[in-house]
Amino acid sequence: MTRLTTNHPNGRPCWVDVGVPDLRRAIDFYAALFGWEINEGPEENGGYALCLVDGSPVAGIYPEKDATSSAWVLAFAADDVDAGARLVTEAGGTIVVDVTEVPGQGRLVLAEDPSGARFSLWQGKGHTGTQIVGEPGSMCWSELSTPDSAGARVFYSSVLDRPVEDMSVPGFDYATVKVGDDDVAGLWGVPGEPARWTAYFAVDDADAAVARTTAAGGTVVREASDSPYGRFAMVADPFGAVFAVMKPAGS
Numbered sequence: 001m002t003r004l005t006t007n008h009p010n011g012r013p014c015w016v017d018v019g020v021p022d023l024r025r026a027i028d029f030y031a032a033l034f035g036w037e038i039n040e041g042p043e044e045n046g047g048y049a050l051c052l053v054d055g056s057p058v059a060g061i062y063p064e065k066d067a068t069s070s071a072w073v074l075a076f077a078a079d080d081v082d083a084g085a086r087l088v089t090e091a092g093g094t095i096v097v098d099v100t101e102v103p104g105q106g107r108l109v110l111a112e113d114p115s116g117a118r119f120s121l122w123q124g125k126g127h128t129g130t131q132i133v134g135e136p137g138s139m140c141w142s143e144l145s146t147p148d149s150a151g152a153r154v155f156y157s158s159v160l161d162r163p164v165e166d167m168s169v170p171g172f173d174y175a176t177v178k179v180g181d182d183d184v185a186g187l188w189g190v191p192g193e194p195a196r197w198t199a200y201f202a203v204d205d206a207d208a209a210v211a212r213t214t215a216a217g218g219t220v221v222r223e224a225s226d227s228p229y230g231r232f233a234m235v236a237d238p239f240g241a242v243f244a245v246m247k248p249a250g251s
Helices: 023-034 082-092 150-161 206-214
Strands: 012-018 037-040 049-053 058-061 072-077 095-103 106-112 118-124 139-146 164-166 173-178 182-189 196-202 219-227 230-236 242-248
Touching: 012 023, 012 118, 012 139, 012 173, 023 037, 023 049, 023 058, 023 206, 058 219, 072 150, 082 106, 082 118, 082 150, 118 196, 139 150, 150 164, 150 173, 150 242, 206 219, 206 230, 206 242
Parallel strands: 012 058, 072 118, 139 182, 196 242
Antiparallel strands: 012 072, 037 049, 049 058, 095 106, 106 118, 139 196, 164 173, 173 182, 219 230, 230 242
């Protein structure tokens, strides 16, 4: 378990949020699943709601009434978001929303990698990102599934300005983004699958979290199973936003 009150180091996943067509239903769903305290923001700020664990922010939910689908979007910390945006285009990615100032909070750019996986870069100011990592209800891992693992390795190493280390074994194409000695995100080569980032949220019991997901109106994408890193399941909220619930090994 890690608690942070300053900006995350460059290249580390630092935040995750989701736009939903029905904010009230989303709040009810995620509060039931994770026990989050969720504070709705004022309308002048777009109604952006902060999800809290022990009073500390771990994720965001915002209303997007015209959305036809929902997806969690992962943000990586950036020391210089303008430089990061330039690296995105130089590496073959696409800028979806240009660099934007969030008054008093920080600066953001929304982008897609060459295979279409959406992510953002965040240069924190008043909002430094999630203050809890690896504790139940907070992110414990982030993973890209992509049909072009070789291209993804080059792209993210350049954009995040961090090394990508091969972790592959026969039949399993995998690499990790490194920040110092820490593995902070995974790149999983999956031929034929659409590219996307998935946020993993820590829970005390993966099977119980799956049961809470369905009871609250969500769906199961992949049943709970064991891995060397913990027991996890892939699920989706009532609007189709996919994420993972995981009891990390040793927790």
